[in-house]
Amino acid sequence: MIHARITGTGSYLPPLCLSNDDLVARGIDTSDEWVVGRTGIRTRHFARDDQSCSDLALEAAKNALAAAGRAVNEVDLVILATSTPDYIFPSTAAILQKKLGMANDAAVFDMQAVCSGFVYALATAEKFIRSGSHKCALVIGSEVFSHILNWDDRTTCVLFGDGAGAVVLEASDTPGILATALHADGRYSDILSVPGSVSGGKVTGSPFLQMDGQAVFKFAVRVLGEVAVEVCKAAGIATSEVDWVIPHQANVRILQATAKRLDLPMEKVVVTVAEHGNTSAASVPLALDLAVRDGRIRPGQRLLLQGVGGGFTWGAVLLTF
Numbered sequence: 001m002i003h004a005r006i007t008g009t010g011s012y013l014p015p016l017c018l019s020n021d022d023l024v025a026r027g028i029d030t031s032d033e034w035v036v037g038r039t040g041i042r043t044r045h046f047a048r049d050d051q052s053c054s055d056l057a058l059e060a061a062k063n064a065l066a067a068a069g070r071a072v073n074e075v076d077l078v079i080l081a082t083s084t085p086d087y088i089f090p091s092t093a094a095i096l097q098k099k100l101g102m103a104n105d106a107a108v109f110d111m112q113a114v115c116s117g118f119v120y121a122l123a124t125a126e127k128f129i130r131s132g133s134h135k136c137a138l139v140i141g142s143e144v145f146s147h148i149l150n151w152d153d154r155t156t157c158v159l160f161g162d163g164a165g166a167v168v169l170e171a172s173d174t175p176g177i178l179a180t181a182l183h184a185d186g187r188y189s190d191i192l193s194v195p196g197s198v199s200g201g202k203v204t205g206s207p208f209l210q211m212d213g214q215a216v217f218k219f220a221v222r223v224l225g226e227v228a229v230e231v232c233k234a235a236g237i238a239t240s241e242v243d244w245v246i247p248h249q250a251n252v253r254i255l256q257a258t259a260k261r262l263d264l265p266m267e268k269v270v271v272t273v274a275e276h277g278n279t280s281a282a283s284v285p286l287a288l289d290l291a292v293r294d295g296r297i298r299p300g301q302r303l304l305l306q307g308v309g310g311g312f313t314w315g316a317v318l319l320t321f
């Protein structure tokens with residue numbers, strides 16, 4: 001039986017790091033007290049004007065490949081999760097393929113599931129690997145949400161940041177990914193959206209992110225709890241047997257409420273939202289890489305990765321690292 005196993009992780013944060021007070025100094029009508037109290041966010045990183053989604057993805061991908069000890073031309077599948085692609089087309093994955101110098105005709109495509117994008121991409125890559133069609137996948141979440149923030153909307157612009165995270169997922173004789181679950185409910189597509197499109201040379205609708213924060217909050221807490229139970233059940237383990245939960249990082253209060261629902265201590269939850277803000281599809285692989293590199297996550301441990309976001313989409317991947 002072919003299994004799919006993570007063999008390397010990597011990430012990248014652009015150097016510009018702004019605190020809540022920096023946002024106030026730039027004219028945003030907010031306060032450090034409000035943002036920390038309601039979300040736990042203290043800082044976030046923003047890309048330079050000349051850095052695109054593929055540039056951030058490139059650095060994260062190079063770090064993950066180095067950690068896995070793989071050369072670029074050993075990769076036969078690239079799935080890049082993003083809602084802030086470089087262009088309408090080609091895919092950001094194809095642009096990344098060029099920037100990486102890949103020349104082996106690998107299959108590459110983008111995944112659009114907003115903040116659940118990385119979990120969707122990882123679960124998809126697992127199916128490719130387990131089918132035997134592909135052997136070495138690069139799975140990336142990369143975002144420049146600063147491009148779609150409305151700086152006149154304080155209810156959203158203080159929440160998000162830019163960054164990228166990546167993993168190498170390879171065929172293996174021993175189990176890595178144990179269970180996956182992906183879900184969506186399009187009836188909630190309007191509670192978090194960028195409802196714009198390009199047509200006739202113009203943007204129609206809005207090019208900015210808009211969100212019903214309280215509706216998203218309630219939805220996220222419910223489905224993150226449900227999907228955790230679902231994948232643990234599918235793998236035949238109790239949620240208490242998970243070593244680390246790595247959820248999408250939107251709001252520390254969502255993480256606390258989810259941990260409480262699952263009766264898990266916060267010590268088992270990797271939390272990066274304070275430093276990174278919400279980096280959408282990048283948040284889970286960024287948090288994973290951070291906890292791998294600082295030594296918290298060790299080989300053989302059980303990890304629960306969870307995503308939730310626009311669509312509405314949600315999902316989880318349970319794995320042995």
Ligand code: UT7
Binds near residue numbers: 035038213251280308
């Ligand atoms: O990746 C998934 C996407 N995002 C999320 O998961 C976010 C989910 N939602 C949330 O995290 C929370 O709903 C928010 C952090 C967005 C908002 O927190 P809340 O506790 O739901 O606040 P609220 O929207 O009810 O607003 C409370 C007050 C309002 O003032 P009034 O009407 O009570 O006078 C807002 O105008 O806070 C005000 N407010 C702010 N004040 C200072 C809203 N944004 C800000 C701000 N600074 N940035």
